[in-house]
Amino acid sequence: MKAKLFLGFSLIFLSCYLKAQCVSDNCNSKLGTFTYLKTIYIDNTKLQDKPNMVTYLFSKGSTYMVLCCDQAIKGSRLIVNVYDKDKNLIATNKLKKKVYPSIQYPCSATGIYYIESFYEDSKDPCGVNILGFTKS
Template sequence: MKKAIYSIFVVGLFFLLSGTANGQCNPEQFTDACIPKLASGFNFLKSYKIDGQGGAKNKVEYSYVFTKGTQYMINVCATGESTDGIVVSLFDSNRNQVASSKLNGQYISAIAYPCNTTGIYYIQYTFDNSAQFCGGSALGFKR
């Protein structure tokens, strides 16, 4: 019995010291929350995990092919009702920024982009005074 308790203690201590039991990012909970928050009329396309690894990463980036004549929406979900300093920026195929969720120092939880040119677009998440470096996002479209 003592050996079993000791083994459980050692395993628990290992997880605590390695950080896997404390402070680990779980972006799935945020992506699941983001999908129903897409605006009315937008169809869900894809979810994105935002894991800044506790601040070790300063950005997380994905790419997606956008189609001309389609409007896209990207939303961000993090702790509580705020975006926790997570900024989503959208860049076209030439890496020109075409939209951002940080406007005049304020964070908004979603951006909409009417696509005028078919091509690869880059969805970039950065952390601006974020406390958790963890969140989720959903991409939706409407025609």
């Protein structure tokens, strides 16, 4: 009896503090002919002061795609920038006021690239980026 009571209170308590996973990586199907490489989770607890930044080794002769998968909440826009080894911006999904759902980048030099993600105008960011590639 005590175990059932404890379990019941535990479930009620945890349901108040735990949030469901905001976005899964179920947009992999949008990669089309690109091969899946990695899911980059956007951790909303770490985006307070700086954007989410990951590094990845790109190979010359391949084209890379970054899919932006978020909750599609009005006013919450997931911005993704790709930088080369010298931190020069080489691709973005935001042009003027339009935000696109993906980026494609044909790699011309093998090396480390930086993928930066952040939310514009959002108090509760939540999403993932899906990275894929294809040989050019």
